[in-house]
Structure formats: structure tokens, C-alpha cells
Amino acid sequence: MKIGLLVNEGPYQHQAADSAYRFACAALAKGHEIFRVFFYHDGVNNGTRLMTPPQDDRHIQQRWSELARTHGVDLVLCVAAAQRRGICDPDEAKRNAKDADNIAPGFRISGLGQLVEAAIECDRLVTFGD
Amino acid sequence: MAGQCKKIMYLHRRAPYGTVYAQEGLEVVLIGAAFDQDVCMAFVDDGVYQLKAGQDTSAVGMKNFSPAWRALGDYDVTRLYVERESLDERGLREEDLMPLRYEDENDDWAEKSSIVIVDRKEIGRLIDAQDVVFNF
Numbered sequence: 001m002k003i004g005l006l007v008n009e010g011p012y013q014h015q016a017a018d019s020a021y022r023f024a025c026a027a028l029a030k031g032h033e034i035f036r037v038f039f040y041h042d043g044v045n046n047g048t049r050l051m052t053p054p055q056d057d058r059h060i061q062q063r064w065s066e067l068a069r070t071h072g073v074d075l076v077l078c079v080a081a082a083q084r085r086g087i088c089d090p091d092e093a094k095r096n097a098k099d100a101d102n103i104a105p106g107f108r109i110s111g112l113g114q115l116v117e118a119a120i121e122c123d124r125l126v127t128f129g130d
Numbered sequence: 131m132a133g134q135c136k137k138i139m140y141l142h143r144r145a146p147y148g149t150v151y152a153q154e155g156l157e158v159v160l161i162g163a164a165f166d167q168d169v170c171m172a173f174v175d176d177g178v179y180q181l182k183a184g185q186d187t188s189a190v191g192m193k194n195f196s197p198a199w200r201a202l203g204d205y206d207v208t209r210l211y212v213e214r215e216s217l218d219e220r221g222l223r224e225e226d227l228m229p230l231r232y233e234d235e236n237d238d239w240a241e242k243s244s245i246v247i248v249d250r251k252e253i254g255r256l257i258d259a260q261d262v263v264f265n266f
Binding site: 006008040041080081111112113115116117119120121125127129 | 134136138150151154157158161162164165167262264265
């Protein structure tokens with residue numbers, strides 16, 4: 001089955017990011033395709049490489065980046081939500097005259113059309129959040 | 131994706147300014163309109179406050195995004211189901227909501243209301259009939 005995921009909540013604050021990650025791993029292990037993971041609302045905070053959790057805790061961003069590296073999962077941050085929350089890639093940083101970017105490996109920034117496309121293309125769109 | 135037409139519902143459940151879900155949810159509806167799908171919206175629980183007429187956010191310093199609802203008709207989002215019980219529970223009536231209208235191209239462009247008041251059971255039936263439910 002072709003599956004799209006929507007993550008609507010930030011890391012550590014809310015279980016959504018953990019549940020979505022575990023769901024993605026389980027689905028891949030069963031042979032399903034994860035077409036895309038779209039991060040919206042505070043979910044875009046999953047994609048900052050600056051997050052520094054204590055060493056005895058899970059590293060939510062690195063987990064996602066590893067999933068992208070090993071399984072080629074498409075991790076997309078909503079551009080409008082990311083701009084509001086200070087998440088940017090080198091292009092966005094330049095366009096908005098910021099002195100740095102903070103996007104993590106394996107993530108990309110794009111528009112909400114990517115979410116709607118996933119909803120249309122996939123057999124299931126699974127939402128993680130309240 | 132060409133030729134695919136899915137039944138998509140945007141289900142709005144939260145008050146408009148306490149959290150960002152309503153505002154960012156509306157952004158998905160407006161972008162999604164470009165994809166030519168079979169779209170409707172439903173407003174339940176505190177989500178019915180999103181359509182209240184006369185919203186004024188000046189005292190809280192937040193952007194009043196409610197005028198954007200009036201553009202929905204131009205985006206061909208013309209079915210806005212509002213749950214009757216949610217209105218009743220909050221002391222609201224249909225007259226308290228913004229008058230949202232669209233021009234029906236199948237009826238000589240007659241102007242019609244986009245808002246349809248339905249009961250809780252009907253909302254459940256509508257959700258069940260969708261291919262995709264976006265939940266904000």
C-alpha cells in the first residue's frame with residue numbers, strides 16, 4: 001500500500017512525532033511504501049538539525065534523517081509553517097536575508113501542494129496529532 | 131494523479147485564535163482548491179466559531195483571517211457543513227455566522243448559501259463517505 005503521513009506536532013512536546021516514526025518503520029518493514037512524510041504546524045520543528053536532546057534520550061531529527069537516508073523517504077516541511085517558526089534551508093535563508101539555515105539532512109522545504117498531492121496519490125493519508 | 135478525483139473533507143474542530151490550526155487549516159483548503167477534487171468542509175465543536183460574523187482580533191494582536199472565508203466560493207469550495215448540535219451547545223444560531231455565498235454554475239449562476247446546517251448524525255455519514263479527511 002502507498003501511504004502518506006502528516007505530522008502536525010513538534011518533537012518532544014507531543015507523541016505525534018514518535019508515533020509517526022514508529023508507524024513509518026513498521027509500514028516499511030511490512031513492505032509498504034511511504035510516499036511522503038509531510039510536516040505541518042509545529043511539526044516543522046522535527047526538521048531542525050540544531051535540536052540537541054540529552055544523550056540518554058532519542059534524537060528525533062536524526063531518526064528521521066536516517067529514515068530518509070536508508071529508505072529514501074521524502075521528508076517535506078511546509079514552507080509557510082517553517083517560515084513562521086524559523087526553520088529554513090540555504091535558499092530560504094538567502095531569500096529572507098537570514099544569517100544561517102538550520103534544515104536537517106534528508107528534509108526539504110516545499111509548499112502545501114505536496115500535502116494535497118500525497119492525499120490524492122496515496123491509498124491512505126495518516127495524520128499524527130491531536 | 132491525472133484524472134483522479136477524490137472526495138476530500140476538511141474537518142475544522144477548533145476555535146479560530148486559541149491555536150494556529152484553524153488558520154493553517156484554511157491555507158490547506160485554499161491551496162488544495164487548485165487540485166480540482168470533490169471538496170467539502172465541516173465545522174464541529176469549537177470549529178463553528180471560525181465562521182462567526184463580526185470577528186475582531188484587535189485586542190489580542192492577532193491577524194483576523196476570517197475575511198478569507200468569503201473567498202472560498204471563488205475557489206469552488208461551496209459546501210460548508212456546520213453541525214447543528216455544536217451551534218446549539220454554544221448558544222449560536224445560523225444568523226450569527228458570516229453569510230458565505232457562491233454562484234452555482236449549474237443553475238444559471240444563481241447565488242446560493244455555502245453554509246449547510248446538518249445534525250451530528252449527518253456529519254458522521256459525510257465523514258464516512260470521504261476518501262480523505264484533513265483534520266484541523
